[in-house]
Amino acid sequence: LDAGEFRRQGRQVMDFIADYYDRIDEYPVRPAVAPGFLARQLPDTAPSWPEPDALASALRDIRDLILPGVTHWQSPRHFAHFAATASNVGALGEALAAGLNINPFTWAASSAATELEVVVTDWLGKALHLPEQLLFCGGGGGTLLGTSCEAMLCTIVAARDRKLAEVGGEERMGDLVVYCSDQTHFSFKKAAHVAGIRRANCRVIPTCRESGFTLSPAALQAAVRADEAAGRVPLFLCATVGTTPTAAVDPLRELCAAVAGHGVWVHVDAAYAGAACICPEFSHITAGAAAVDSFSTNPHKWLLSNMDCCALWVRHPTALVASLGTDDDVILKDASASGVVDYKDWQVALSRRFRALKLWLVLRCHGVEGLRGFVRAHVRMAAAFEAMVRADPRFEVPVPARFGLVCFRLRPVDDGMAETTTNELNRRLLEAVNATGRAYMSCAVVGGMYVLRCAIGNSLTEERHVREAWSVVQEQADAVLAPAGA
Ligand code: PLP
Numbered sequence: 048l049d050a051g052e053f054r055r056q057g058r059q060v061m062d063f064i065a066d067y068y069d070r071i072d073e074y075p076v077r078p079a080v081a082p083g084f085l086a087r088q089l090p091d092t093a094p095s096w097p098e099p100d101a102l103a104s105a106l107r108d109i110r111d112l113i114l115p116g117v118t119h120w121q122s123p124r125h126f127a128h129f130a131a132t133a134s135n136v137g138a139l140g141e142a143l144a145a146g147l148n149i150n151p152f153t154w155a156a157s158s159a160a161t162e163l164e165v166v167v168t169d170w171l172g173k174a175l176h177l178p179e180q181l182l183f184c185g186g187g188g189g190t191l192l193g194t195s196c197e198a199m200l201c202t203i204v205a206a207r208d209r210k211l212a213e214v215g216g217e218e219r220m221g222d223l224v225v226y227c228s229d230q231t232h233f234s235f236k237k238a239a240h241v242a243g244i245r246r247a248n249c250r251v252i253p254t255c256r257e258s259g260f261t262l263s264p265a266a267l268q269a270a271v272r273a274d275e276a277a278g279r280v281p282l283f284l285c286a287t288v289g290t291t292p293t294a295a296v297d298p299l300r301e302l303c304a305a306v307a308g309h310g311v312w313v314h315v316d317a318a319y320a321g322a323a324c325i326c327p328e329f330s331h332i333t334a335g336a337a338a339v340d341s342f343s344t345n346p347h348k349w350l351l352s353n354m355d356c357c358a359l360w361v362r363h364p365t366a367l368v369a370s371l372g373t374d375d376d377v378i379l380k381d382a383s384a385s386g387v388v389d390y391k392d393w394q395v396a397l398s399r400r401f402r403a404l405k406l407w408l409v410l411r412c413h414g415v416e417g418l419r420g421f422v423r424a425h426v427r428m429a430a431a432f433e434a435m436v437r438a439d440p441r442f443e444v445p446v447p448a449r450f451g452l453v454c455f456r457l458r459p460v461d462d463g464m465a466e467t468t469t470n471e472l473n474r475r476l477l478e479a480v481n482a483t484g485r486a487y488m489s490c491a492v493v494g495g496m497y498v499l500r501c502a503i504g505n506s507l508t509e510e511r512h513v514r515e516a517w518s519v520v521q522e523q524a525d526a527v528l529a530p531a532g533a
Contacts, residue, residue: 053146056102059102059103059106060102060106063106063109063110064138067114068121068507071119071121071122071123071507072122072123072124072507074114074115074119074122074484075483075484075485076118076119076122076124076125076481076484076485076486076487077118077119077127077481077484077487078115078116078117078118078484079482079484080115080116084116085112085113085116088112089112118487120505121133121505121506121507122487122505122507123505123507123508123509123512124485124486124487124508124512124515124516125487125505126486126487126488126489126500126501126502126503126505126508126516127487127488127489127500127502128489128500128502129291129318129319129348129349129452129502129504130348130349130451130502130503130504130505130506131347131348131353131354132347132348132349132350132351132352132353132504132505132506133351133353133506134351134352134353134409134413134506136351136405136408136409136411136412136413137347137351137352137353137405137408137409138353139408140352140353140404140405140406140407140408140409141353141405143404143405143408144400144401144402144404144405147401147404149401150398150399151164151390151399151401152389152390152391152397152398152399153387153389153390153391154384154387154388154389155384155387157401158387160401160403160404161387161388161389161390163403163404163407164189164190164191164388164390164402164403165183165188165189165388166403166407167191167403167406167407167410168182168183168188168189168190168191168358168360168403169182169183169184169189170407170410171189171346171358171406171410172189172358172360174325174410174415174418175321175322175324175325175333175344176324176325176327176330176333176334177324177333177336177342177360178333178336178337178339180337180362181336181339181341181342181360181361181362182360186362187360187361187362187363187364188360188361188364188388189358189359189360189361190358190359190390190393190394191356191357191358191359191402191403191406192343192357192358192359192394193355193356193357193400194234194345194355194357195232195234195316195318195343195344195345195357196234196237196238197357197359197394197395198314198316198341198343198357198359199234199235199238199239199285199314199316199343200238200241200242200395201359201367201371201393201394201395202283202312202314202340202341202343202359202361202367203225203238203239203242203244203282203283203312203314204242204370204371205312205361205366205367205369205370205371206282206283206312206340206366207220207223207242207243207244207282207283207370208366208369208370209312209366209369209370210223210280210282210310210312211223213310214280219280220243221245221248222248222278222279222280223244223245223248223279223280223282223283224244224248224249224250224274224279224280224281224282225239225244225248225249225250225282225283225284225285226249226250226252226267226270226271226281226283226284226285226311227249227250227251227252227262227284227285228251228252228253228254228260228261228262228287228290228297229251229252229253229254230254230260230261230262230287230290230291230292230293230295230493231251231285231287231290231316232287232290232291232316232318235285235316236249236251239283244282248279250270250274252266252267252270253266254295255494256445256446256493256494259293259295259446259447260290260292260293260295260446260493260494261295261296261297261298262286262287262297262298262302264298264301264302264304264305265305267284267302267305267306268305268306271305271306271309271311275309281306281309281310281311282311282312283311283312283314284302284306284311284312284313284314285314285316286299286302286313286314286315286316286339287315287316287317288315288316288317288320288321288324288332289317289318289319289320289321289323289449289450291319291491292454292491292492292493292498292500293446293449293452293454293491293493293498294319294320294449294450294452295446295449296320296332296449298335299313299315299332299335299336299339300334300335300336300337300338301335303335303336303337303338303339304338307338312340312341313338313339313340313341314339314340314341314342314343315336315339315341315342315343316343317332317342317343317344318343318344318345318348318357319344319345319348319349319450320332320344320349320449320450321342321343321344321345321358322344322346322348322349322350322418322422323349323422323426323450324344325350325415325418325419325422326419326422326423329450339362340361340362340363341359341360341361341362342359342360343357343358343359343360344357344358345357345358346358346406346409348504349422349425349451349504350409350418350421351409351413351418351421351506352405352406352409353405355402356402356405356406358406359393364388364393367392367393368392368393371392371393371394371395372389372392373391373392373397421506422451425450425451425503425504425508426450426451428451428503428508428510428513429448429450429451429452429453429501429503430448431510431513431514432448432453432501432503432513432516432517433447433448433453433455435514435517436453436455436517439521440458441457441458441524441528442455442456442457442458442524443455443456443457443458445493445494445496445498446493451502451503451504452500452501452502452503453500453501453503454491454493454498454499454500454501455498455499455501456469456473456496456497456498456499457469457472457473457476457524457527457528460472460528466495466496469496469497470492470495470496470497471497472527472528473490473497473498473499474490474497475527476499476520476523476524476527477489477490477499479523479526479527480499480519480520480523483519483523485515485516485519486515486516486519486520488500488501488502488516489502499520501516
């Protein structure tokens with residue numbers, strides 16, 4: 048890496064990114080491209096030798112070939128999925144970590160990076176009002192991974208090994224049972240499968256509209272008792288704060304009480320809505336988390352910490368280390384100091400990114416109050432969008448807006464309209480909205496209802512974008528509801 052050349056090229060790249068943000072609103076949020084469109088425009092093989100000023104020419108290709116084919120996640124009109132929020136310091140934190148390019152797999156491999164991660168996970172945990180038992184200062188501790196799926200996998204594996212040691216070893220693997228609801232993110236089933244849990248031993252407990260699609264403690268308890276009575280071993284519950292379809296919040300306190308005494312590891316997946324706990328008005332959510340074993344959230348979703356960053360806290364780090372720790376490598380063992388955190392033992396891989404730097408910059412440069420203001424602005428915009436939907440009698444809001452998410456749909460056109468036809472109508476509406484390129488939303492099917500999801504959470508989104516998105520929905524509803532041939 049040549050410092051002079053890096054300075055010159057770095058300026059080119061920074062200017063390129065800044066120009067992109069200047070023009071981001073001019074792109075259709077989701078491009079209308081057909082599969083293979085890019086591959087057809089690129090050579091079949093990599094160049095043998097670099098062309099003159101290869102970076103400048105590659106930047107031109109990014110502008111002319113690649114950007115027209117990406118979905119613009121940072122567009123203020125991107126309302127699909129959950130946002131992946133960006134900020135200047137989030138992006139620059141990534142640039143710093145990439146530039147320094149260190150690999151803090153043990154304390155000795157990069158002491159300051161490890162200690163910064165210890166400090167910053169405690170900072171974030173305190174800001175989110177997490178129970179002290181999950182923080183280093185209370186005997187637990189946090190780490191920064193890439194995704195929530197990794198957090199689930201690491202905690203299931205820790206719970207599995209602890210439980211197998213308790214109940215008689217690996218021959219009981221086939222008896223281990225995990226629990227979730229029909230609203231839990233699919234990554235949980237995947238993590239359980241990777242951890243070796245039988246697919247048939249994943250209990251997916253149904254939810255209903257009346258209870259706001261939250262997991263019922265009574266149903267959970269009944270399932271756990273039934274498994275125990277049949278000689279199986281209840282292992283792990285994944286509760287969710289902010290489910291993907293409707294941002295429902297499972298009742299953590301009651302769920303912990305329902306499995307108390309059954310030896311179930313309770314994990315909270317707060318990938319999206321964990322961020323909201325930074326606001327005291329939402330802190331009752333984490334107050335119910337006093338007895339959980341682990342909690343994870345993605346600051347890259349709603350806390351301005353560009354991709355990727357998932358914070359995982361565990362009450363008993365020793366359980367993670369007992370399962371994922373490795374001490375059979377002489378070089379690493381010799382290098383490791385005693386009484387320190389070696390984060391390689393908290394995750395699947397050895398190598399890891401210096402994510403703490405980015406999160407620390409975000410917390411320093413925005414402050415907890417700044418982040419609260421950011422979250423609250425989106426919650427206000429979602430309330431405004433919900434009010435606009437409710438004011439149009441053609442639409443309904445099947446579950447009240449939660450956090451920054453509004454789920455809504457066209458009502459049946461007449462009393463006799465079948466649910467499948469209403470669903471098809473709404474599917475066509477979403478397709479029409481997204482085809483305009485002026486707003487991009489996603490969908491969910493809950494309780495048999497197809498709903499459109501408007502997830503407000505992007506850094507650049509302002510009230511005017513939300514109003515315009517609603518105008519797009521209304522215009523397209525006019526078209527979708529118009530009699531054929533009109
Ligand atoms: N859990 C919830 C509630 C989510 O909404 C998502 C993704 O949106 C995930 C987990 C998966 O997150 P990741 O991509 O970090 O694994």
